Amino acid sequence: MPKRLFIVCVALLIPLMVGLLVLTRLGASGLRASAQQVPLPAPHEEARESLGKAHPAAARRFTGVVVAREAVHLSPRFDGRLESVAVQVGDTVRAGEILARMDTQPLEREMAIAQAALKSARVELEVARIALEEAQARLRRRSDPRQISLGAISEEELATAQFEERLATTKVVGAQVRIQEREAQIAKFQQQLDSALLRAPFDGTVAARYSDPGVQLAQGQPLLHLLRSRAPWIRFAVSEHEVPGIVPGMPVEVRIQNSSLLLRGRVEKVAPEIDAASRMVLAIASLKEEGTDLVRSGLVAEVLVAPNARAEVEPPKNFLPSSDERTADARKDLALPQGSTGAP
Incomplete structure (x- = not known):
């Protein structure tokens, strides 16, 4: 009886084990087929592709800095006290706008003194002219040939009259010179009074303010720093090789450091000589207007130039040849006689 039971159990287990083996093989083959149909993406593949497009390995890279296209320091033209300043850092100004005013009271006093001196010099000139007319009349009387022939006028009296006439002429010339000197002094004071108002030379932005009202400023001492309101430039260094x-006209791509801002422009100028110390050449690139309102002077930038980039040169107005020129070129290419029309 136990022997028969053992045989029955073995007979039941064998089909069960065979079925499990078949199911296991079918499942493994299905998983392999699924893996072949749906391949997994390589890790970081998209990141590498995007990085390659953003920074092509063959592009030439240069380090540059953002600079204003035009900048100026406003300073007084004479020594004096700063009366008022109408702008602050960051303010936008228009060309001709009054930005600051110098105290003009000392100049006005000096102007009044100079005008009084001018009036005095004109009076002196008038007196000198009257004296000259009298001396000339006396000389004419002393030079009368009849009086000289009668012995009424001595040679000494004639020489004295001539000397007085020359002296009166010299006094007139001196008075005229003093008038010119006073007029030049008044013109100088008037110019200083006109320059007491500091005006903006162009449309721009106030980048710095160095003094406040009430301080004493010297002639030429900077008061305000202005930047022109136009797209800035990129100044970068290029190695000598x-x-x-x-070359000017070549397109460039500019990336501002520590920013995702991408700007486009082109090379405008290249320095004609190499710096002896650094063996570098300075170049300047202009930027297109789009997005430049976010760019500040002094920012560090990376300038990228494509390896196959060429200068953007506008064709001349007569770029297309005329019909006569095209006909002449065709004759030259076909080596036809000048009188031939090319017909068989």
């Missing part, structure tokens, strides 16, 4: 590949 890469200079031949950088």
Whole structure:
């Protein structure tokens, strides 16, 4: 009886084990097929592709700095006290707008003194002219040939009359010189009074303010720093062996450091000489207007130039040849006689 039971159990287990083995093989083959149909993406593949497009390995890279296209320091033209300042840092100004005013009271006093001196010099000139007319009349009387022939006028009296006439002429010339001197002094004071108002030379933005009202300023001492309101420039350095590949008109791509801002522009100027110390050449690139309102002077930027970039040169107005020129070129290419029309 136990022997028969053992045989029955073995007979039941064998089909069960065979079925489990078949199911296991079918499942493994299905998983392999699924893996072949749906391949997994390589890790960081998209990141590498995007990075490659953003920073092509063949592009030439240069480090530059953002600079204003035009900047100026406003300063007084004479020594004096600063009366008022109408702007602050960051203010936008228009060309001709009054930005500051110097105290003009000392100049006005000096102007009044100079005008009084001018009136005095004119009076002196009038007196000198009257004296000259009298001396000339006396000389004419002393020079009368009849009186000289009668012995009424001595040679000494004639010489004295001539000397007085020359002296009166010299006094007139001196008075005229003093008038010119006073007029020049008044013109100088008037120019200083006109320059007491500091005006903006162009449309721009106030970048710095160095003094407040009430302080004493010297002639030429900076008061305000203005930047022109136009797209800035990028100034970058090029090594001497890469200079031949950088020419004006070449398109560039500019990336501001520590920012995702991307700007486009082109090379405007390349310095004509190499710096002896650094063996570098300075170049300047202009930027297009889009997005430049977020760019500040002094920012560090990376300038990228494509390896196959060429200068953007506008064709001349007569770029297309005329019909006569095209006909002449065709004759030259076909080597036709001048009188031939090319018909068989």
